[in-house]
Amino acid sequence: MTEPVTGPVTGPPFFVYGTLRPGEYNHDRFLLGRTSAEEPARLAGALLYDGPGYPYAVPGEGCVAGDLVTAAPGAYGALLAVLDDVESGAGYERVERTVVRLRDGAAVRAWVYLAAPGTPLGPLIGGGDWRARGGPRTP
Known part of the structure; x- marks a missing residue:
């Protein structure tokens, strides 16, 4: 007997x-495979x-560095469910935005988890790259 599909089969990256x-500490926990x-x-x-061990993006006049992640075939619903669960518990809300893929400059619609209204924010990370801020990579 197969399990019922609980989320969309396909959707934006x-x-x-x-x-x-x-390379960051939650990648393998939630995205691997x-x-x-x-x-x-x-x-x-x-x-x-900056936030309590992880960053928050908010609308503003800047640019944020990151990665565009595409779900594996058959994994979209499970990936969406796990990311919604993890991110909503940490003060994020999922919105659709346009991002630019660096390899070819293509504009791509993608899900992005932004800080929910009222989420306390730490210091601004100049340059918009969490990796470049320095500091430990583990929780």
Whole structure:
């Protein structure tokens, strides 16, 4: 007997910019085996703030560095469910935005988890790249 599908079968890719990026500490916990592609991208019209071990993006006059993550065949619903669960518990809300894929400059619609209204933000991360801020990569 097969399990019922609990989420969409396909949909937009995801733009990740913090602990879910390849090489960061939550990538393997939540994305390993669920993706078919991960490639550098940029989100324009956003600023990046430090948080309690992970960053928060908010709308603003800036650009955020990250990666565009495409779900593996058959894994979209499960990936969407796990990311919604993890991110909503950390003060994010999922919105659809246009990001630019760096390899070819293509504009791609993607899900992005932005700080929910009222989420306390830490200091601004200049340059919009959480990896470039320095500091530990583990929780």
